[in-house]
Amino acid sequence: NAGVTQTPKFRVLKTGQSMTLLCAQDMNHEYMYWYRQDPGMGLRLIHYSVGEGTTAKGEVPDGYNVSRLKKQNFLLGLESAAPSQTSVYFCASSYASSGGYPYEQYFGPGTRLTVT
Amino acid sequence: TQLLEQSPQFLSIQEGENLTVYCNSSSVFSSLQWYRQEPGEGPVLLVTVVTGGEVKKLKRLTFQFGDARKDSSLHITAAQPGDTGLYLCAGARGNTPLVFGKGTRLSVIA
Numbered sequence: 001n002a003g004v005t006q007t008p009k010f011r012v013l014k015t016g017q018s019m020t021l022l023c024a025q026d027m028n029h030e031y032m033y034w035y036r037q038d039p040g041m042g043l044r045l046i047h048y049s050v051g052e053g054t055t056a057k058g059e060v061p062d063g064y065n066v067s068r069l070k071k072q073n074f075l076l077g078l079e080s081a082a083p084s085q086t087s088v089y090f091c092a093s094s095y096a097s098s099g100g101y102p103y104e105q106y107f108g109p110g111t112r113l114t115v116t
Numbered sequence: 117t118q119l120l121e122q123s124p125q126f127l128s129i130q131e132g133e134n135l136t137v138y139c140n141s142s143s144v145f146s147s148l149q150w151y152r153q154e155p156g157e158g159p160v161l162l163v164t165v166v167t168g169g170e171v172k173k174l175k176r177l178t179f180q181f182g183d184a185r186k187d188s189s190l191h192i193t194a195a196q197p198g199d200t201g202l203y204l205c206a207g208a209r210g211n212t213p214l215v216f217g218k219g220t221r222l223s224v225i226a
Contacts, residue, residue: 042218102208107158
């Protein structure tokens, strides 16, 4: 099993350009997440999905859109990139929480995005 | 407002020393997870604690969940260079997504 994979691994964008980050998981997890990680800020949740066809906003959703058309894939889109979106982006997946207790989140290796 | 405060933010110690890192909140959590992240990789789960007062051991790592379920600690005995990394705590409240702290960056020098 590959676990959680992310493409691309690195990307440099110019301000105003658009791009899509792809996350794929082969563990049949219901939940998927997109985080950004900035120095000294920990992990901040951008958007998440609790099932195919459903998405919800996290802590820092502005400037991003997501889609979950297939259970195994979760796409993160930047319509008009800004320098403030320079960050490392992590995708994660997990089984559905049970009784309010979350299961382990499995993370991908990250995508390093620089917006100039 | 940062729901989970981790301290210290940075820690540099010599191989063989003991250390404790903390994860504190004014909120009650139903469970708390600890992750370790190595440079260039995603975080990996170390442990989940769910009961107030619970203590879990993972080799040289000891995790404790506070009685009131508002805080947690991670104690490492005889630290080794392989323990180097970013330690993140994450709290769960009901069915809302996990909330992560900012992490403690540990460096163990041989």
